[in-house]
Amino acid sequence: MNKRTYxxxxxxxxxxxxxxxxxxxxxxxxxxxxxxxxVILRKNGYTPxxxxxxxxxxxxxxxxxxxxxxxxxxxMVKQRLIKEYxxxx
Numbered sequence: 001m002n003k004r005t006y007x008x009x010x011x012x013x014x015x016x017x018x019x020x021x022x023x024x025x026x027x028x029x030x031x032x033x034x035x036x037x038x039v040i041l042r043k044n045g046y047t048p049x050x051x052x053x054x055x056x057x058x059x060x061x062x063x064x065x066x067x068x069x070x071x072x073x074x075x076m077v078k079q080r081l082i083k084e085y086x087x088x089x
Contacts (some may be wrong), residue, residue, distance in 0.1 A: 031072060033075075040063060
């Protein structure tokens with residue numbers, strides 16, 4: 001089982017005890033807009049799963065929807081994601 005599959009399964013099951021995965025998500029510094037959007041995502045049930053390149057990947061454990069979010073988030077993309085994924089602000 002590779003790291004990506006393990007992270008995905010851990011996010012689905014709600015397991016958060018692996019310190020390596022927690023450290024893995026914090027390799028990149030999030031911008032102010034991304035930190036604000038992270039609060040909106042967490043309120044809607046999305047949890048960060050992994051980070052690769054310039055994208056953070058979030059997953060909703062109840063609906064199993066996966067959402068990639070660019071770390072350089074602008075307002076237009078933020079509004080599109082809110083509308084596309086039916087997020088409550």
